[in-house]
Amino acid sequence: MASFNPLARILEDNKLTGPNYFDWKRNLILVLTAAKVYWVLTTAEPEEPTVDAPQVERDRRQKWTDDNEMAKCYILGSMSNVLQQQHVGMATTTYIMLNLKELFGSRIAQLD
Template identity: 85%
Template sequence: MASFNPLARILEDNKLIIPNYIDWKRNLMLVLTAVKVYWVLTTAEPEEPTIDAPQAERDRKQKWTDDNEMAKCYILGSMSNVLQHQHVRMATTAEIMLNVKELFGVQNRTARLIVIKGLVCTKMVDGNPVRDHMLKMMGFLNELDILGAIMDAEMQIDILLTSLLMASESGPVGQDDVNG
């Protein structure tokens, strides 16, 4: 894909292939947001305006059509050739994304389960700074957020505190660790 936008390089380097759906989707959403065409994924296609429709209505339809085509180019350009061929005739980006989700969405659940296991099974290692442990735990929480897992703030705090308590069961956390 020729990079007419520097952000397209992200998609070029992360083309959709079977095992990378989650990373591909995250990168695609970043690019579509940056080039201001993400909205066509979440907004239904406007009805074809009537001949006597106001200019604003005709302009909205044209903008949606243009932005949908731009988003479609980014999406198709970031897919393997086989997937491109499978989706090129779809009219809207929403159709493409729904189909791709149906093909690869099961990976999302598996990925969430792996991250949840890492989150709840990780405990702070004695002698390591608390800051490093918290960064690791925040990484798990961020990944879960990206994967669409819903966890309220209170539950997140409980899990973080539990991971610290598990470490203190084998001995107290030193003052140096608390200060980072």
Template identity: 70%
Template sequence: MASFNPLAKILDKNKLTGPNYLDWKMNLMLMVTAAKVYWVFTIEEPELPGPDAPQEDHDRKSKWLEDNEMTKCYILGSMSNVLQQQHIGMVVTSDITLNIKEIFEEQHHTARLLAIRGLIPPRW
């Protein structure tokens, strides 16, 4: 990902491939926090304001869409090509990260459990 933001180099060097899910997630959260767009993970997409809605509502919706799109670019740019293709059609960044979590966090927990079992001798 050619980057306008020097911090994005963190994500360039640590693209999500699967086994590195936890490291990728930590780096992504650092990046979106530094870029001041983390809030799109914590706030649901505002509804489209009506024509008579205050300008503040229109501004909030526009800001959310802009920051969500920026965050989506960071996320997709920091994934393998296969994962990009699986998530490119998703609009809301929190949906993308939830899907990634469902895919890889379970694999991580299973691998960790198997590793721990391998360290503990059987008691028979």
């Protein structure tokens, strides 16, 4: 199925299979940056706001949650089916990326 989104097309054409981890990660960073969701990989997940928390805290948490889900879709959609199945249950993009780094980032970390 052809993608109409040029950003998604970059990842579709360069799916993560393992040996291409560093090239895939470079492309992923480009796509997530252009989609304005890369920040969830570099920002800690905000704590769940209390019932009486100010609206700005609830909005910040919701924005992080929404952007994390969008980034997660880009990441999972750009993996081989086997890798996708292994990572689909992970809650955050940070956990996914840490696990992938452990699996495939044995070369000198070029893009951290």
